[in-house]
Amino acid sequence: MDVSGKRSRVVSLILSVILSVFLLVPNISYRVSAKDVMTLNAGSATECEVRAVWFSFRDWQKYLQGKDKAAFTSAFETITDNILGAGCNTLIMHVRSHNDAVYPSAIYPWSSEMLMGVDPGFDPLSIMIDIAHKKGLSIHAWINPYGFRNGEYCGDASLATHDNIIAGIEEILKNYKVDGIHFDDYFPVMDASIHNKLVSDVYKTCHKYGKVFGISPTGNVDNNIAKGADIVTWMSVPGYIDYIAPQIYWTNMYKSDGSVTLFSNRLLQWITLNKLGLPMYVGLALYMAEAKPASDLGWSVSNANIMMQVTELRANNQPGFILYSYNSLLSPACSAELANLKGLYNSAPSYKVAMTEDEATNTYTIAIDPGHQAHGNSEKEPIGPGASTMKAKVAGGTKGVSTNIPEYELTLNIALLLRDDLLSKGYNVVMIRETNDVDISNAQRAQIANDAGADIFIRLHADAVENGSVTGATALCQTSSNPYNGALYTQSRLLSECILSSYTQVTGIKSRGISETDTMTGINWSQVPVTIIEMGFMTNAAEDQKMNDPEFQLLMVQGLSSGIDMYFASK
Known part of the structure; x- marks a missing residue:
């Protein structure tokens, strides 16, 4: 504009x-x-x-x-x-x-x-x-x-x-x-x-x-x-x-x-x-x-x-x-x-910083989705617009093998810190949730980002496998042939690469690379560049403790935030 x-x-x-x-004051x-x-x-x-x-x-x-x-x-x-x-x-x-x-x-x-x-x-x-x-x-x-x-x-x-x-x-x-x-x-x-x-x-x-x-x-x-x-x-x-x-x-x-x-x-x-x-x-x-x-x-x-x-x-x-x-x-x-x-x-999910009109013209809006919620929802929804394949609206998520902290609490903690950091840099921020007691499906989360006119959609998660020795961070995006939003592949891939690279360099968490998939509802419904960041494994005791340490969380946020800067600088 x-x-x-x-x-x-x-x-x-x-x-x-x-x-x-005039409309609301009665007398x-x-x-x-x-x-x-x-x-x-x-x-x-x-x-x-x-x-x-x-x-x-x-x-x-x-x-x-x-x-x-x-x-x-x-x-x-x-x-x-x-x-x-x-x-x-x-x-x-x-x-x-x-x-x-x-x-x-x-x-x-x-x-x-x-x-x-x-x-x-x-x-x-x-x-x-x-x-x-x-x-x-x-x-x-x-x-x-x-x-x-x-x-x-x-x-x-x-x-x-x-x-x-x-x-x-x-x-x-x-x-x-x-x-x-x-x-x-x-x-x-x-x-x-x-x-x-x-x-x-x-x-x-x-x-x-x-x-x-x-x-x-x-x-x-x-x-x-x-x-x-x-x-x-x-x-x-x-x-x-x-x-x-x-x-x-x-x-x-x-x-x-x-x-x-x-x-x-x-x-x-x-x-x-x-x-x-x-x-x-x-x-x-x-x-x-x-x-x-x-x-x-x-x-x-x-x-x-x-x-x-x-x-x-x-x-x-x-x-x-x-x-x-x-x-x-x-x-x-x-x-x-x-x-x-x-x-x-x-709640106040949308934040805009004070700026001049010239500054506002170049301001980006970032939608942040803290993955999961206090209670999962097993009801089904289409995995993409017009899809016949259905998946559960929201999975329950994992929890820390050492800390016993649920994934939904970890993702919200990081999201709130990331929100504040991005606002301090002059970005606008849309929060998909700011409390744990919500019921918002994966399709709905993407739609909130779409409706808000976000420039990018960041979905924060943590990983889990049966093997407790597995560690590392992964970024997920759609494939180039995704039937719902394949045209966003190049930008979503770039976003995933920028954030994962910065995040792993700042935190020292091992990079497990980019995973391309068309099975994620929250990715398929997105109409803006989107990535899922699996920040580490909560099934690994050491990584679980790191991710839930307040000082280490500041490094996690720095890595995520710098990756977002890198993405916009490359455009």
């Missing part, structure tokens, strides 16, 4: 922080003009990341319907606690779904789907806003403007007029301190000019009250265009929306054989269409972890899809996401996906 491109990203980052504050009362909002571009600081959840009319039916005021208040208190517990900071709450409302309205009847069509004797929306803001949650009013679902208008279809929709939105903004208005993807097929007139008028109404307006279209670009949802205009011409939230509900192992990186493909489409640089809060399908459709293998073989998707959003400077839906936060079938996502919140 040239210097001007870097400057643009810095400006985008600053502007995104401003918008994130901002200042007015915002169209110019103020529409000139804000996507770009993200993760500390201001929008982490939202949709609470749909179906969630209403399960958790809020049929309650008196006291029970409703108590239930919603629990709901907000659960949302905060999931690491989210924004609630997208369904308030109009079927040409009806969950608040006393002069235009719409009481909601049949959410409140059984009767006056509950209190104002649910007022209670929800008060509680959400008290807890520090931003709350946006989610509206299906036409009450249109499954090819038909719901409730009283005569209410689905342009004037009623605008008046209904003004009714909400005039009477309630919501933080924004949110449309879903249920647009009936109409000429784009009709939808555009409505969207533009909603935008003007929201800005009249100093609130933001966003739309969550389906993630399939062609489907939107076919029904007149003119996403191209909304994202290229000022005056329509303040943010876009495309529902990109597919994994990067799409199809029954996992051969299509559909999430990345669709994300790139939306980024390309977003000519205004609007904040994009991508809709993510947490519920698919329970549905597990046969047409999308990723949901069946991985429980870190959402985590990897958020990592990719961050790598592409997108400022947040929305999870569908609240019920999935509580579903046991979704708990592993959610736990991995929360692990991403709780």
Whole structure:
């Protein structure tokens, strides 16, 4: 990227922080003009990341319907606690779904789907806003403007007029301190000019009250265009929306054989269409972890899809996401996906050093994968994109014959030291894990490096054989004929040679040479130059003790780091 491109990203980052504050701080009362909002571009600081959840009319039916005021208040208190517990900071709450409302309205009847069509004797929306803001949650009013679902208008279809929709939105903004208005993807097929007139008028109404307006279209670009949802205009011409939230509900192992990186493909489409640089809060399908459709293998073989998707959003400077839906936060079938996502919140895997724009242009990013984890995972995954051959997601690893220290602890210790050393040299670093209690498969580890735009991917391991006299370090890379990433062979081989040579010279550990193999899942899924460094044998008592000695570990890190320097110097 040239210097001007870097400057643009810095400006985008600053502007995104401003918008994130506007979206997330509940009681901002200042007015915002169209110019103020529409000139804000996507770009993200993760500390201001929008982490939202949709609470749909179906969630209403399960958790809020049929309650008196006291029970409703108590239930919603629990709901907000659960949302905060999931690491989210924004609630997208369904308030109009079927040409009806969950608040006393002069235009719409009481909601049949959410409140059984009767006056509950209190104002649910007022209670929800008060509680959400008290807890520090931003709350946006989610509206299906036409009450249109499954090819038909719901409730009283005569209410689905342009004037009623605008008046209904003004009714909400005039009477309630919501933080924004949110449309879903249920647009009936109409000429784009009709939808555009409505969207533009909603935008003007929201800005009249100093609130933001966003739309969550389906993630399939062609489907939107076919029904007149003119996403191209909304994202290229000022005056329509303040943010876009495309529902990109597919994994990067799409199809029954996992051969299509559909999430990345669709994300790139939306980024390309977003000519205004609007904040994009991508809709993510947490519920698919329970549905597990046969047409999308990723949901069946991985429980870190959402985590990897958020990592990719961050790598592409997108400022947040929305999870569908609240019920999935509580579903046991979704708990592993959610736990991995929360692990991403709780760690800081990506590190960037402060530098000038000219320096940043030449800065390399290194992804470091400390091999294994506290508990292996014997479930199977394809050894490469589209492969029919399957291997265990993560092997258990070995442990020191003398120290009894597990391999996963050794690799993490070295990785953390290497991270700090590389940062001190001015490299950017992406850590695949920073704790031992994770569940990240080998394919997922490679995908994290890919999504982060790493320049190289270093995988740290230690060796083991039955013969306790065997010693030495090995580097592994793919063959030149690797069916998944053979084009990376030359660079991966060079990377392996540089690091192994430097590592063995500095530490004095014997070199066992380079091993070329196409059987390693973590290598096959990598889209950047990659090497596995087997740092020594934990089944050899002396080598085990050396590798776990704090002073010797500094030599190990020096050797690895110098090898990385050597690789980039040779390019």
